[in-house]
Amino acid sequence: MSSSESDIEILYTMSDWSESDSDSDENTAPRQYKERVDYTTTLNSVEFQMRFRLDKASVEHLLVEIMPHLRVKGTRNHGVSPLHQLLLALRFYALGTMLLSVGDFIGVSKASACRIVRDVSSAIALLYTKYIFMKSNTEDGFYRIARFPRVQGAIDCTHVRIQSPCAEVGEEFRNRKGYPSINVQAVCDSELMLMNVVARWPGSAHDATIFNMSELKVQLETGMYGNKWLLGDSAYPLKPYLLTPLLNPESRGEQLYNESLIRSRNCIERTFGVWKRRFPVVALTMRLSLQNAHAVIIATAVLHNICRLQNLGEVPPEVELPRIDPVPVPINNEGGIQLHREMLIANYFNNL
Structure with a gap:
């Protein structure tokens, strides 16, 4: 499944x-x-x-x-x-x-x-499935941002705070910042539309683990999206279909590659920001059971896309949102397949 x-x-x-x-409702006063x-x-x-x-x-x-x-x-x-x-x-x-x-x-x-x-x-x-799905016409939008070619989407995870679950599973949900959360994986397009959301992993799960266990990875492995790429940060493994930044870019082509990837991938950070400002329930601490926190996350993701489709402008939150301090991103040390990235830099970014 x-x-x-x-x-x-x-x-x-x-x-x-x-x-x-x-x-x-028992033992409560009659309601007027x-x-x-x-x-x-x-x-x-x-x-x-x-x-x-x-x-x-x-x-x-x-x-x-x-x-x-x-x-x-x-x-x-x-x-x-x-x-x-x-x-x-x-x-x-x-x-x-x-x-x-x-x-x-x-x-x-x-x-x-x-x-x-x-x-x-x-x-x-x-x-x-009606409002959140992988699109086929994403390349032009991403190319207009920073001239990065053949981009299917930008991927990242964001933590949604929850109240501490029961002691038996509580530590599993404690993330690297020390608070309990659900680690939500998402993919977006250049228009900040969510195309894939997975909201069932505890805060201790690494971004790479969530991706490796996802149906999205299976789809990419089997070539469902052709020769297009996802853009991720350094928490993700380098794959023929998933490009990540160079840790130490040296040549001009490598520097252009990193700059273009980072600017293009910023769409997912902006998407998370718009989503959480419009629906502060996913920015504050959810005091719900795990199953129902999951339902609220998915529901607000659907509503985010509905708002984007209807071109509804951002509405300022009525409540003060906490400052979002990003959870530290662990560097993924998997060797990965570097040939695709090297060829892209040599044949494309070196010629810009």
């Missing part, structure tokens, strides 16, 4: 949220219900996008796509409509705050907010 297929399979078989995700606000009419376009990160048209279209996967109860007994379920989840992604606060936004308990975020995140994540 491929990594992306296994990710989607997890979403179909999700268990209930852990105790850390929700509080029981009031008419829920229709934010699509009470907020203007700018205010709506600020609060929910998508515009009204995108929310309407997304609601149609996920409706078959939502629990829909009648609203006569204060059930939450599909629209309000979606808006609650989007508000959670936009704030990354406590679920109780998000629940208050539409007048539901923390436990209900947990269930809604779980259901909506799973439903959006099931759209993965």
Whole structure:
């Protein structure tokens, strides 16, 4: 089973949220219900996008796509409509705050907010294959950045903070910076569109390990993307289909190769930045079970691509985001196949 297929399979078989995700509704005071606000009419376009990160048209279209996967109860007994379920989840992604606060936004308990975020995140994540896929027309966009030829995409990993899991597995999720995280692998194109996302590895996993165990590597090994390359940093092994920087460039051609690769590969860093600023839930500490943190990561990745497709401008975050100190990148000491890189430098970059 491929990594992306296994990710989607997890979403179909999700268990209930852990105790850390929700509080029981038992022994709580009776809630005072009031008419829920229709934010699509009470907020203007700018205010709506600020609060929910998508515009009204995108929310309407997304609601149609996920409706078959939502629990829909009648609203006569204060059930939450599909629209309000979606808006609650989007508000959670936009704030990354406590679920109780998000629940208050539409007048539901923390436990209900947990269930809604779980259901909506799973439903959006099931759209993965529709919105996140490897494209075939990426070369021209990358070439325009820094004249690097035949680029399929830029690859890297980013850490999403999580609360510390149980003691039995907690250390497995502690990364090189010392905090628990999920190490998320992604590939993007020159337009900052995500083309591949793997979000199921603990923070201690090295970038190269995640790549070596991925379906993406199998696809590249079998020539699915022809003679095109991925561009990675020094954490990745040098392969005929995966180019990395030279550690000590000497000649002019080697220096041009490194400069072009680094500038072209910067797309993935920018993609991570745009994604996390639009949806701060993946920039702050996720206080969810591992399965549901995974669903939220994939769901916000899908939403990132929807926003790019709709040309929605960046919306400044409403919450203060932590400074992102990159996790140290270990140098990959695998020898690799250098012939392809040497030929590219000799036949192309030496002639620029």
